[in-house]
Amino acid sequence: xxxxIAIGLTVVGCYAVKYAGLLVPAGALERPLVRRLAxxxxxxxxxxxTAQQTFSTGSALVVDARAAGLAAAGLALLLRAxxxxxxxxxxxxxxxxxxxxx
Amino acid sequence: MGEKQLVTExxxxxxxxxxxxxxxxxxxxxxGVGVAVGLSGFAFGVTAAGAGISTLQAxxxxxxxxxxxxxxALVGALAAGGNPFTAAAGAFFLGTRNAFYGLRLSQxxxxxxxxxxxxxxWVIDETTAVALAQPDRRSARLGFTVTGLTLYVLWNxxxxxxxxxxxxxxxxxxxxxxxxxxxxxxxxxAPMLKTATERAVxxxxxxxxxxxLPVLPAGVPVxxxxxxxxxxxxxxxxxx
Numbered sequence: 001x002x003x004x005i006a007i008g009l010t011v012v013g014c015y016a017v018k019y020a021g022l023l024v025p026a027g028a029l030e031r032p033l034v035r036r037l038a039x040x041x042x043x044x045x046x047x048x049x050t051a052q053q054t055f056s057t058g059s060a061l062v063v064d065a066r067a068a069g070l071a072a073a074g075l076a077l078l079l080r081a082x083x084x085x086x087x088x089x090x091x092x093x094x095x096x097x098x099x100x101x102x
Numbered sequence: 103m104g105e106k107q108l109v110t111e112x113x114x115x116x117x118x119x120x121x122x123x124x125x126x127x128x129x130x131x132x133x134g135v136g137v138a139v140g141l142s143g144f145a146f147g148v149t150a151a152g153a154g155i156s157t158l159q160a161x162x163x164x165x166x167x168x169x170x171x172x173x174x175a176l177v178g179a180l181a182a183g184g185n186p187f188t189a190a191a192g193a194f195f196l197g198t199r200n201a202f203y204g205l206r207l208s209q210x211x212x213x214x215x216x217x218x219x220x221x222x223x224w225v226i227d228e229t230t231a232v233a234l235a236q237p238d239r240r241s242a243r244l245g246f247t248v249t250g251l252t253l254y255v256l257w258n259x260x261x262x263x264x265x266x267x268x269x270x271x272x273x274x275x276x277x278x279x280x281x282x283x284x285x286x287x288x289x290x291x292a293p294m295l296k297t298a299t300e301r302a303v304x305x306x307x308x309x310x311x312x313x314x315l316p317v318l319p320a321g322v323p324v325x326x327x328x329x330x331x332x333x334x335x336x337x338x339x340x341x342x
Contacts, residue, residue: 003159006186010176011166013194018169019222021204022213030205033335038202039294040303040331045196046171046291047304048311048327053178053284059316069281070288077292083138087145090285095278 069094123241131235132248135228139170140256145282146173147264152274153181157265164261168254169226171290172197174283175324184321192324203230210234210242224250299334306330 054070055061072093076086143164150160155177163173172193179189204225210233213221224246233246268274295301307330314323 002186003155003180006176006180006189007159007162007167009186009190010163010172010193010197013190014167014169014172014197014200015223017194017198017201018204018225019219021201021225022208022218022222024201024205035202036335037331038199040300040335041328042171042196042199043291043294043300043303044307044328044330045175045192045324046287046294047307047330048324049175049178049192050284050287050291051308052182052311052315052324053287054281055312056182056315058182059320061312061316065278066281066284069278070284073281073285073288074292077289083289084142086289087142087282087285090281090288091278093278094281095276098276098278 065094065097066090068097123237125241125244128236128241128244129248132232132245133252135232136249136252137256139228140253141260142170142286143257143260144264144267145286146170146177146257147261147266148268148271148274148279149174149264149283149286150177150261151265151268152279153177155180155265157262157269160265161258161262164258167193167197168223168257169197169200170257171287174286178283179321179324182320185319188319188321188325192321195325195328199227200225203227206230207233207246210239211246212239221246221250224254226253228253299338303330303334306334 050070054066055063057064069090069092073086073090076089081089146164147157147160150163150173151157155163160177163176167173167176175196176189176193179192180186184192204222207221207225207230208218211221229246229249232249233242236242236245268279271277271279274280291304295304307327310330311323311327314326318326
């Protein structure tokens with residue numbers, strides 16, 4: 001049930017912000033500070049989410065095979081690999097390290 | 103979805119390009135983006151299944167939320183045991199960037215009022231990037247529509263396949279599939295780290311996100327990490 005509540009809230013919230021952008025008169029959100037903040041908010045969230053989903057299990061901080069997988073993804077990004085290759089690199093390396101007992 | 107932040111300071115051309123852009127070229131660009139990113143719905147389906155989200159729930163998310171980073175964030179937060187409100191809040195804040203895309207697109211596409219509620223659903227990183235890259239309004243509308251349609255269809259089909267596939271695979275961790283979520287986030291994040299400001303925000307958010315993880319309920323640390331954005335902006339403002 002909790003999952004459905006979360007899904008319902010996300011559906012409504014994410015659609016509302018998309019639609020709001022199309023409805024709001026131009027200029028309302030164009031203040032420099034608001035725009036800077038809007039650009040930086042995803043940076044903060046994505047950095048935190050990347051770190052958390054790599055280095056934690058539940059509420060414990062851990063370093064395991066996922067760290068190697070993420071390093072591989074980072075390398076793929078540096079080499080300008082396509083999106084799917086980046087994700088595949090992380091998955092394959094994580095699986096490989098686990099298979100080796102990491 | 104949303105791997106490239108191509109829309110930084112776009113310039114909206116009010117007048118059509120003299121000869122317009124060939125429709126085939128616009129469609130080719132749009133299909134390229136739509137197919138490449140649409141296929142990554144597979145990663146979402148697999149991640150959702152690994153997070154204990156049912157196939158139906160994963161499909162409802164892709165059909166009705168349709169903004170990749172928010173979807174990954176939501177299932178990640180739920181998997182970590184977050185309560186539905188903090189989990190949805192994280193997904194919502196990630197989705198707020200779409201409002202700014204919509205603002206640009208409404209000026210560029212000048213959609214009829216009746217179409218706006220439908221078009222809104224497709225206002226995401228990729229459709230915005232393709233539409234803004236076009237030289238005139240007609241091409242932008244075509245680019246937006248083809249990218250949106252391709253991505254929407256593929257993203258939903260691959261979500262279903264990913265969720266079903268993951269159930270068939272069994273232990274998704276043995277296959278390293280729990281690394282797909284963070285890799286997607288990293289791929290979304292990397293092109294955003296253009297200046298020292300973005301890097302400072304990312305670094306502070308990382309420290310806050312990990313630092314509060316062991317002591318606060320699941321889902322809350324990521325919201326605290328979001329404060330890195332205003333904090334860095336405020337510090338920058340004080341220094342200058």
